[in-house]
Amino acid sequence: QVQLQESGPGLVKPSETLSLTCTVAGGSIRSRYWSWLRQSPGGGLEWIGYIYDSGTTNYNPSLKGRVTISLDPSRSQFSLGLTSLTAADTAVYYCARYWREGGTYCFDYWGLGTRVTVSS
Amino acid sequence: DILMTQFPSSVSASVGDRVVITCRASRDLSRWLAWYQQKPGTAPKLLIYAASTLQSGVPSRFSGSGSGTHFTLTISSLQPEDFATYYCQQGQTFPLTFGGGTKVEI
Numbered sequence: 001q002v003q004l005q006e007s008g009p010g011l012v013k014p015s016e017t018l019s020l021t022c023t024v025a026g027g028s029i030r031s032r033y034w035s036w037l038r039q040s041p042g043g044g045l046e047w048i049g050y051i052y053d054s055g056t057t058n059y060n061p062s063l064k065g066r067v068t069i070s071l072d073p074s075r076s077q078f079s080l081g082l083t084s085l086t087a088a089d090t091a092v093y094y095c096a097r098y099w100r101e102g103g104t105y106c107f108d109y110w111g112l113g114t115r116v117t118v119s120s
Numbered sequence: 121d122i123l124m125t126q127f128p129s130s131v132s133a134s135v136g137d138r139v140v141i142t143c144r145a146s147r148d149l150s151r152w153l154a155w156y157q158q159k160p161g162t163a164p165k166l167l168i169y170a171a172s173t174l175q176s177g178v179p180s181r182f183s184g185s186g187s188g189t190h191f192t193l194t195i196s197s198l199q200p201e202d203f204a205t206y207y208c209q210q211g212q213t214f215p216l217t218f219g220g221g222t223k224v225e226i
Contacts, residue, residue, distance in 0.1 A: 045164070
């Protein structure tokens with residue numbers, strides 16, 4: 001059973017950079033797609049981006065180049081960096097496995113989520 | 121971006137009721153549509169993918185149908201543990217997008 005766990009700060013200041021890490025257990029991080037998503041206080045879910053084993057990434061254009069997702073297979077981790085934070089980035093951040101085999105194109109395993117508040 | 125519209129936004133139901141949730145897409149998705157269940161304080165859980173395929177371990181009272189721009193999630197006989205918020209998600213085009221959610225409450 002694949003398990004994911006997010007880690008990182010719960011409070012960050014405006015204009016600073018958010019760094020989150022997701023640790024994957026119970027399965028190989030290789031040859032898979034790994035994603036970050038977030039859920040605003042109002043409940044809306046937003047896909048942030050994904051990374052594949054090869055280092056290929058795909059980001060949501062709505063985040064206007066503020067996002068970087070990286071992978072560390074040796075630690076079975078992948079990470080999110082989000083720059084120039086504003087209050088609008090306050091959300092629960094989830095890491096998830098993006099399942100795209102056999103025409104699935106969905107998220108089958110999720111982390112528990114980590115709440116991030118952007119405030120001075 | 122593909123806009124996903126769910127309705128109703130909330131529904132009041134009782135144990136044993138049949139509940140139908142609709143999701144409409146602003147463009148043709150073929151069958152690349154997934155449904156999730158989310159309970160308060162927890163992550164979304166995948167219920168259905170490819171419009172109608174039940175994820176392993178999901179009870180058979182859940183079913184999905186549709187293609188193109190119109191999809192439905194049906195709970196045939198609502199159980200106490202089914203009171204939650206349900207989201208649809210399109211997998212046809214990047215960026216991947218979600219519906220606004222349907223809250224199923226007592």
